[in-house]
Amino acid sequence: MNATVEIHALTKRFGRTTVLDHAGLRIGPGVTGLLGPNGAGKTTLLRCLATTLAPDGGRITALGLDPARREQRTALRRRLGYLPQDPGFYPHFTVFELLDYVAILKELTDRARRHRQVRRVLEEVELTDRARAKVRTLSGGMRQRLALAQALLADPELLVLDEPTVGLDPEQRMRFRALVSRLGEDRTVLLSTHQTEDVAALCDHVVVMAGGGVVFDGTPRGLAEVAAGKVWICDEPPAGAVLRWRTAEGRHRVVGERPAGAVPAEPAIEDGYLLLLGARAKAVA
Structure with a gap:
């Protein structure tokens, strides 16, 4: 560059x-x-x-x-x-x-x-x-x-x-x-x-x-890939998940460890960003 x-x-x-x-x-x-x-x-x-x-x-x-x-x-x-x-x-x-x-x-x-x-x-x-x-x-x-x-x-x-x-x-x-x-x-x-x-x-x-x-x-795609393999969709709210929210379809998007019954989701920039800051906050703590 x-x-x-x-x-x-x-x-x-x-x-x-x-x-x-x-x-x-x-x-x-x-x-x-x-x-x-x-x-x-x-x-x-x-x-x-x-x-x-x-x-x-x-x-x-x-x-x-x-x-x-x-x-x-x-x-x-x-x-x-x-x-x-x-x-x-x-x-x-x-x-x-x-x-x-x-x-x-x-x-x-x-x-x-x-x-x-x-x-x-x-x-x-x-x-x-x-x-x-x-x-x-x-x-x-x-x-x-x-x-x-x-x-x-x-x-x-x-x-x-x-x-x-x-x-x-x-x-x-x-x-x-x-x-x-x-x-x-x-x-x-x-x-x-x-x-x-x-x-x-x-x-x-x-x-x-x-x-x-x-x-x-890096690139926006690279930031999304920080969360590759760590974004999930499940029907029920998982217990103990820190990074999760309810989607417009009524399902739950989770960033981090895989909850029981969850299926993988395509990571987005927001997922990589949240995971990156979350990992850093744990490291500082």
Whole structure:
């Protein structure tokens, strides 16, 4: 894999808490999904990559640039788009004014070219009809699409998206997947999510984080195969099973040891993810 991003032994502490513990990662062109429970270090890693947070140790190289060096950090910022987990907005701006302001910050100084960029990203996130609306009047889903629009300004080569589908309804989520899939054809997209179905639908590369480090790095199919031979379907709820749930058909899906009377089931990404985190939790305990 030709790496767009290389992360080596990345470490970040907040007080006495180690949030990233020598995390390492290589990301190439296409769409990479970053999975992990709350507190795994996903947002901190993305903030370090987006240059909004300086690590305490380790090294990042992105697009051939080293963000630890001031001049290269500025050059990297020109070439990346970042959607933070909690984007801040000026509520009294209109949607167009806000994007125009962000475009100026991204050094799009030619007014005609800048406005073409603003109209382009509004169309991509389907907010053209809200261009003159005040930001404070937007719904949560619209604000999330606005946050994505500002990340797409200046046509970045590297997109870093932290929980981009939060607040989107099912139709908007499907449209988002189509947009990101298209973007990943000619650039590098790294997105964190709690939605394993987003990873299955979008990503050709998936990374799982836990405890500040990377515990899986491979393909979505590879993550599903973590649970190969360990996923079962049975008619009665098995006693003592930790990872199980009732399906829409009224049967019980079990991840782990085979219950009595159970038949094998095809593993999915969610099964591999749950088994991976469950095994790690036992090892830590």
